[in-house]
Amino acid sequence: MVTAWENLCTAYYDQQEFALGLAAAERARHLKPESPLAIRGAANCLAAMGRRAEALQVLEVGIHYHPANGELRIHHAWELMANGQFAQGWRALEWRHSRQGITDTPPRSVPWPRWNGESLVGKTILVYGEQGIGDEIMFAPWVQSILQAGGRCLLECEPRLEQLFARAFPQCLILRREDRAQIPWHAQLPPIDYCISAFSLPLYFQQPSPRSAYLTAVPQRVAYWRERLTALGPGRKVGISWRGGLSAKVRAIRSIPPDVFGELVDPQNVYISLQYGATAAEVTRVSHALHYFSVPNPLQDLEEFAALVSALDVVVSVDNSTIHLAGALGIKTLMLLPVYSEWRWGNAPTGVSPWYQSVDMIRQPVASEAGWRELVKRARTWIEHLETAPDKPLAEANIPLDCVQGTPAEIILPAATGRAALLVGDTHYWYHWGCACTSLGLHEGLRTCLDTIRVLPLCRLHAEGPAPDSLASLDSAEFFDRFEKSCADIVEEIKAADCVIVNGEGSIHGVGLLPLRLLYLAYVAKTRYGKRVAVVNHSCYPGEAWLADGRTPATAYYAKVYSALDQAVVREEISFKNLVALGCKPALGFDCLPSFLSQHGSPAALKRSRKVVFGGSVSWSAEMVACFVELARWAVQRRHTVEILSGSKAYLAGDEGGFVEALVLALERAGLAHNLLFPLSEKEWLSAIGSAALVVSGRFHYSIAAAFQGVPFLVAESNTEKITGLLAALAIPPDIAALPRSAYPTATQKARHLLRDEKNGRVSPQRLDMLRERTLLNFAWCDGKNAVPDDAQVTIGNSFNVAKQSECLAFAEPVMLRAYHDGHKGATAFFRNRPFLETFFSLLQDVHDGTRVKVLVHACSVGAEAWSLALWWLHKIQPSWRGAVTLDIAATDIDPSFLEYAQQGTYPAALLEGMTQEEKSWFLQDGNTFSVPDAARHLVRFLPSMNFVCDATSEAFDAILIMNALTYVTAKEQSMALAMAAKNARYVMGITAFHPDSIYDDLGHIGFSPCMQSHQKIHEAWGDRLSSAKLEPDSPEYSWRLPPYETKSPDYHFRYGTLFVRRSA
Structure with missing residues (x-):
């Protein structure tokens, strides 16, 4: 019954029957108060009716039930912003990349550590755009704060914006956008210390003041358009736009029907279409008196479009990128908002934009066509009462011809040169912060021997490609044809690379869709496309499962793939033995997180606090949560604080959300105080672990981060034996640090033993150094390190020719051992x-x-x-x-x-x-x-x-x-x-x-x-x-x-x- 009411709420919302949708959501909440779908549905309907303060209250209740639910969190952020609670809202907006459906629209892959407020003196920070042109224009002014803080700024943007930004920010370097999905690394790029989305800058800096124009068009082109507009006749020159929104659902809310918007056009003024993507027929539907220029097309030439907008007296538009451009150019603008507008425009019926002082806002009184007609009528009155006289010479209006002074910023045009690699399975915004650290550590290591690195994020492999179902799939021409047709973009990435590097981490186990696709991609990259291929930084557990055909054991599939590779580097000894048992020749490396930690980690003298940090596990259970509660009770009795550490750069793991929710609820029921921390950067995550007295989790990377920062830890079981392998690599006896299900009753004794003496559970410096050296094997194969050079051909006793590292054997278990x-x-x-x-x-x-x-x-x-x-x-x-x-x-x-x-x-x-x-x-x-x-x-x-x-x-x-x-x-x-x-x-x-x-x-x-x-x-x-x-x-x-x-x-x-x-x- 709950599901029926939830579905009914969604259906009513899509039909813009918001009152009926709210009633259905409330029925669902009555039956199941913690239902996330019902909570979100009720909040959406309330917001759509303009009752945004009530929507915020509903969402706060939802977050109490589901503290790690990305959908509820981002809706909560929107309502905080809409209600003017910017301080909390900006931080809450960092949940925008952990929403459901992120595999459809994943965040951009930007392979540098995220800046989180550290000193910028002498540092270079890459500021990159996300989402649409309007967002890039709106948030770009905050880069001035970076410069004022002593930092150097590399500003990445759409090619259409680069000339405008180069004039606006001459002290920056402008990086032309090469790819909407990622920022590939090139050796020619300047050294970069941090990166951050422009969208996140307001979290750290006050809004630039005054909110005046910061963009300028080319004066000569402005003059050209003034001349053309003057030729259209007397009266104000008014640019108009009536459609906005990327998705069909958003367009339906924001856009005004052309014939309704046409009621704005009057004979006293000259109206010019600024609607991007409009056809001549659509323009005619608005008004036969509406002028339409096929050039410039803002979808292609924003520089010329900015000149046209700068030559206007007024812009009237719905919420779209034209508003942002006009506001940034300082053009007097009126924005027509629906009842349910985006978070950035607040909730007031009228007002001035908080982001552009030249933009006024008026809001639809009711969500209907009649409401739009009323709004258009008010817009016409607004134009009539403008202070600037309609016959004012255009040459005196807006931007003077001498507005552009000084040398614009240099524009970097990235280009692939030298040796190029495709890094498959990039996880720097996947699952949790430990994955972000290890993926960046791998990326940075590979830069020492490559010139260009492009990435293929793990979520792409979740969403694309056929699923191998047998051993025959590996060499099947029919299956390969299906792969090429369904993954054409991935195929092009492979073809463009000199080598393909698969970052396996903990993904390669069993016969799930992801490991089978990862291994298939590695196999065809080698056998079909002739690339050098390695699977690195990973654990390997084929297990005893069978593929879908029921005849192929996982071991046979894994063995054939690994035998074809140039190199396989595993993170721990058990995976090493698994591959040797399959007849393969792996190298025993280690996880890349220590490599990242060495470059970007917390200070060595990080102050320890009386804090026990709890993290999740892919295999968490009710029994594990109960064990953690008892550990928390013991910690509180010892006057330690309890902290739950979670979060990710993007797309928080589903199992993590469930774990956090269960542990928070259990701690509250036990009356135990606790903090819940969702870090915003790799360094904040590392610091949270490094400052702890004890770390308790079932996470591979949480345990590594603790070990390499000298923090004792207890590690619960995972979905494979990799935790056992990790403890062996760290030389920590399992009876000290392992926390399998059977050890839950003795968890507090183990914790007491670890805290009693600093030496208990600590890893020796020599062991840590050795593991750091093993980490290097993940990169060394790429440039032939540890191989006999090709020019050192040596023929010896048994006529064996020594030339390639791939000929070498790494031992599964040295006999001396x-x-x-x-x-x-x-x-x-x-x-x-x-x-x-x-x-x-x-x-x-x-x-x-x-x-x-x-x-x-x-x-x-x-x-x-x-x-x-x-x-x-x-x-x-x-x-x-x-x-x-x-x-x-x-x-x-x-x-x-x-x-x-x-x-x-x-x-x-x-x-x-x-x-x-x-x-x-x-x-x-x-x-x-x-x-x-x-x-x-x-x-x-x-x-x-x-x-x-x-x-x-x-x-x-x-x-x-x-x-x-x-x-x-x-x-x-x-x-x-x-x-x-x-x-x-x-x-x-x-x-x-x-x-x-x-x-x-x-x-x-x-x-x-x-x-x-x-x-x-x-x-x-x-x-x-x-x-x-x-x-x-x-x-x-x-x-x-x-x-x-x-x-x-x-x-x-x-x-x-x-x-x-x-x-x-």
Whole structure:
């Protein structure tokens, strides 16, 4: 029954039967007081009848029920403005991009951080237009406030406005609009610190005063039109326009029927049509006495149209862009308003426009044709009583011929040059502020290796294109034809790009419409259009679902797509393993939010407050809300404030609205005070998290923002395992920070533990640095970073040609990691081969003649090898080395957790076993642990996590040690690793003795000769163990399953130490 009354209200409203519509809405509200449709319907009908104060009251009740409902919020904003409550209204208008149906008319994609009132001194801010020409004209004067605040302004506008704006704002740079949907980034653009819509400027600045004309037409063209108008005869020259509004519904409310408007025309004055888009027949319907110029057409040439308007005495028009242009030109203007006018014109029956002092307003008394006739009659009287005499010489009226002085602003004409990319899945105005941050972080990173970036917002993929329903869809010619026909604009974007980059984030899971379309687009961009394609910054969870045909598992669809790509960069380890299990070769990166935070985040010393911040979850439930209420109760008892953090740059997620509504209601019922914050910028969102004592949410990005700002957090479950993967990447044990459903009863204990000690739940600086480095992989593939350069073609032992990064393998789970976690003590043995150490340094002394010896240790595990080199140097080598020489050891490993452990330099005392007493004395011992002394620490620096097979360093070394790491890769990858290392090794390379003989051939091909080979083949030395282990010697598991470093074994020293020297050395 409620639905029936809601629908009836809508039907009556569309028929402009507003009283009947209000009655239907009230019936629906009586049955269901919280019905958002009934609330909105009642408010709309009240506003249409001119009862706008009552409409505002109804909407305030609605917002209490639905605090995150975008439709109610924007209607509330309109009524605040219409009722003159501008201070609250401007902020409320920021909800304009979170309305229903935003996928039909999405906001513009503008890839810079939003300005939110920060100091503009020395900063450049991009001010861009949105909506129509009238809005651009109305809000442009506020850019003067930016200049007065010390900022530099890049003003983006419609090409039709650029000359007018260039004269009005000579201190700005004018950027010609290239695309109505986005502002593409080009390398030629000046550096930009912030962006903001001109529509949002009044939120931060007072209205410019006086509200006088600020636009000027070209004087010569004004003179031309004055001459033409004079030739039409005596009397005032009155420009008129009777139609306005983009949508049919709005046009029906604002426009006056031509024959009714024709009653304005009188013989004492000369009337000229200013109606854009009018035909000669429509003009004749108004009046046969109405003059009509086919040129200028304001839809094409606003500069000439402005000259025509400037030559008039008077303009009379309904609400449309002509009003704005005439008001900005300072022309005396009368606007004819319907009962239900737009928010900006207030609610009074008559008055002067609050935005243009030359514009008077009169309002229709009743919403009917009779009401329009009454209004037109009043307009005719208004013209008759104008102070300016009808025979006043036009040359003396309006704008003088010398009005334009000075040099106009420079106009930038953007153009695509160099390497162009299409960024698919842009989320900077999608879902919540964390998505905005990560998308901008990705965009900024890509700029380092590209010249032009255009975007394809995620909402476009929701709205466009066929849905793949089987594995066959990927290669089907018929399906591809449907795609090209239904997505012609997307196809053109792909064709124009050199590479296509899919920002997957959390969208690629299961068999929903969005992931299938994203993956299909990536696949055809590669296979049909021949583009370089990568899916980056994402988690991947195909799950166990099946496509619509019932025969295709998601895993098969995902595997085929990913196998075709040039690169896939995932954000966490579980996604990494998922793709490796599909036979793909991903790179383990990280989310791009830290990249954005590094450039634009809150100050490092952001003051913490006694505040617990709650955020939503895509998988929120009533049980989660109840858990959060108990946490809030505990926080209030500890005298913490409770804040619900929500909001987005645009299009707030539907699940977020439901969560906020449920939590607010539950807190109110529990009598718990709380704040509800909807930030207006990325920085405000980051600051809200960074200033918290604790963050509780089910959001991936909320947790990252907390971790990288040193704030402890609890994270609830999500719709995939990505949260588990995130905690692993952050090295935070799940029992500390995870809040699955099963842990709800212990949530307060977890919170108490996190707040008891600052160290609890904090991520180490080394781990954060490592994750920042992993973030760079999202961009590095784009310009070939970490790949062997194309001009470094190296053919080695097995005739494998090393040339492309895409040939490289990233490991799903390094074998050394398994060995270490399985407790094989040898993985951390110190001084494993003393003869090797002696020979290594002796060899370096023979070939090196500088004052600094640089050594790179690949696959350093938890650091024993690097520290062994440093300590051996300090105590055995340096005292007898000829000359003053500094040792510089760089160490890296593919596993970030090993690097973090290695940097600590502290180990259990059990690892002292096997050392001599002298060697033990080199360490600092404390009970059950021993640590590396500072003298050795000064010699070792740890590089970011690195894959020794395909990651190149940016510096050269005297020696590179790969050692036993080659055991864990294929022969092809061994060849690649050696070729990569050979480019950066000046003199010496070290490997483990028991590698296949093909490695000797590889090293010989690239210019190295063996110089230490006192070993036996592993097949012989460990032959007695093979039968019991039942492992083949060539198997990757052969080495790690057997105890590899038994110091008491007679074959111990054979297992470690083959040195090769470059023949030229």
